[in-house]
Amino acid sequence: MKSTILQTATRYLHPILLLFSVFLLLRGHYFPGGGFVGGLVASIAFVLHSVAYGTHSSMKILRYKPLSMIPIGLGVASLSMFLPVFFGYPVMTGLWLDDPVPVIGTVGTALFFDIGVYLVVIGVVLTILFTISLETH
Amino acid sequence: MTANIIIATVLVHLFTALLQLTFWRKTITQRVLSVAGSLTGFAFALGLFERVRTGPILTMNAANWEAPFGIVFVADQLSVTFVLLTAIVALAVSIFSATGVGRARMLYGYFPIFHFLIMGLNGAFLTGDIFNLYVWFEVIIISSFVLLTLGGRKAQLEGAVKYMALNILASTFFLTGIGILYGITGSLNMADLSQKIQWVENQAIINLTAMFFLIGFGIKAALFPLYFWLPSSYHTPPSAVAAVFGGLLTKVGIYGFFRVFTLIFVPDDFIKAVLMGIAVMTILTGAFGAIIKDNIRRIFSYLIVCHLGFVIGGLALFTKIAFIGAVFYLIHDIMVKTNLFLMAGLIRHLRGTMNMSKLGGLYAQYPKLSLLMAVVLFSLAGIPPLSGFWPKVYLFDGGYQGNDYLYIGGIIIGSFITLYLVARIWSEVFWKRAATDDFVVDRFKSLQWHRKTLLVLPICLLACSSLFIGLNAEYIIQIADKIAGEMADPSPYIEAVLGK
DSSP states (O other): OOOHHHHHHHHHHHHHHHHHHHHHHHHTTTSSOOHHHHHHHHHHHHHHHHHHHOHHHHHHHHOSOHHHHHHHHHHHHHHHHHGGGGGTOOTTOOOBOSSOBTTTBSOBHHHHHHHHHHHHHHHHHHHHHHHHHHHHO | OOOGGGGHHHHHHHHHHHHHHHTTTOHHHHHHHHHHHHHHHHHHHHHHHHHHHHSOOEEEEGGGOOTTTSOEEEEOHHHHHHHHHHHHHHHHHHHHHHHHSOHHHHHTTHHHHHHHHHHHHHHHHHBOBHHHHHHHHHHHHHHHHHHHHTTOOHHHHHHHHHHHHHHHHHHHHHHHHHHHHHHHHSOOBHHHHHHHGGGOSOHHHHHHHHHHHHHHHHHHTTOGGGOTHHHHHTTSSOHHHHHHIIIIIHHHHHHHHHHIIIIIOOOOHHHHHHHHHHHHHHHHHHHHHHHTOOBHHHHHHHHHHHHHHHHHHHHHHOSHHHHHHHHHHHHHHHHHHHHHHHHHHHHHHHHSOOBTTTOOOHHHHOHHHHHHHHHHHHHHHTOTTSTTHHHHHHHHHHHHHTTOHHHHHHHHHHHHHHHHHHHHHIIIIIISOOSOGGGOOOTTTTSOHHHHHHHHHHHHHHHHHHHHHHHTHHHHHHHHHHHHHHHHOOHHHHHHHHOO
16 A cells, blocks of 8 residues: 555654654653653654555664664663762662753753663564564565 | 662662663573573672661662652561572572573573563562552563463463453552552651551541452462462463462562551451451462362462461461561472472473373482472471471461461461372372383483583572571571561661651
């Protein structure tokens, strides 16, 4: 099933959705958003792409297997949780840079925890959906 | 006071699992990592145990949030004892898994999930926050569900559905109880709850909430009315998995009982009577269920149910002497039950079956292994001076002091049936002349020596722990006495957490 309308629309929507997911990820600490929602929106972008162009071409633009994102994401989140121990604080204490970084805002361990969650969510959702769609074809 | 060592065991297993995920298809690396991770975890658990045994209760406010508001991790004697036992079991099972679990299962992530399960268990024993306890329970359930279904045989799925359905029901009860408790008191910290619950005027609603926890933990610990998920699911997965399940999973429910019913709800006469009724019925149904089974793993599953009744009875008596008996029994039980399932796995390697009617002649062929297994079986039956004997002395003493002759009768019947089953297993599996020699599939003999060692070493390790518990009972009684003191008077715990 190839639809020109859907493919053209996807060409515009795919980058917008990915940008929006990053936006959600970054504003997540103090406002609605965060790694989980951001990850879901990012995986929707790839799901839309796979509906329009087929699962194989989406896997090609992803480059890496979605499964491999799960350990990376978990690793980033766990390290951000473990980092405060080196500074003599209890595990999971939020450490923040003093000066805000332009565009992103204040950077702290919570951001890296969210990035980890973001990657895990993309990895899990895409692994499940791609496996199912490859099975059915 | 920040003591990050408290959750070191949790982190060790988390990072072990993560490392293993990056070596997804390399099963040899995963095996090495698993044993190394479990060894490190054991070292940290031992360090924590010694520190708490000789010093005060340790606490750690996660994320540096003050105690009643943030999540606090608490290491008192009860917690660290469970953590140490978990570490020993994890070490034994990860060594056994290196040869006892098929390569196909390892390719689908057996080891990472196993370490996530151990992480969940450690977290559950160490947390001081009731909602966090629920979260760790979920971690445990999800990992155990994956371990139970890996392999995807029909019998496994059938067992897993029963397991999952009842455990989700239990979680729902548990969560509802937490919700009501939070609604009444506005706190989730267990030490804080312990204080605030006394100020609640409507004590009837507190008792109602206690029933929610009783049902939730009761299902998870496989107590009387809703225990049937356990015997119908524990005989399906590989023996290494069944060993962790049999040794530790139901004990998390018991830990929940110990923690919640001494710290938050102090049982009144009604709840004590309910607990005692459940305990006696659990002993009887478990024991009678075990008699009629032929598969040794099914017998062991029913014996788990039976012996949990002893422990809950000790809690129901609610005296210090009964607590000592219950705690000592748990320590003994975790070691022995894990070992029984590992033994069942070894017997399967030796004979290709676990049905007693087809087994036989093990003693003639493998006398040393048989003697090793005899130590475990006799510990289970509680033959003095082995480990099962000492706690029963205390449980009897507690029963007589509380004039609870029903419970004493239950213990006597349960113990006799256990003894009978041990005798039967010994004569059927070890002494009886093997009837069908042609059909025996001995996969053990053809293994290389290091693989043989990997199968026998964990059984040796756990048998030595059992011997240590039995022969060095005075030391264990000191530990159990300290735990019983904490259970009888939770004020040091509350003081350590809230700092007042």
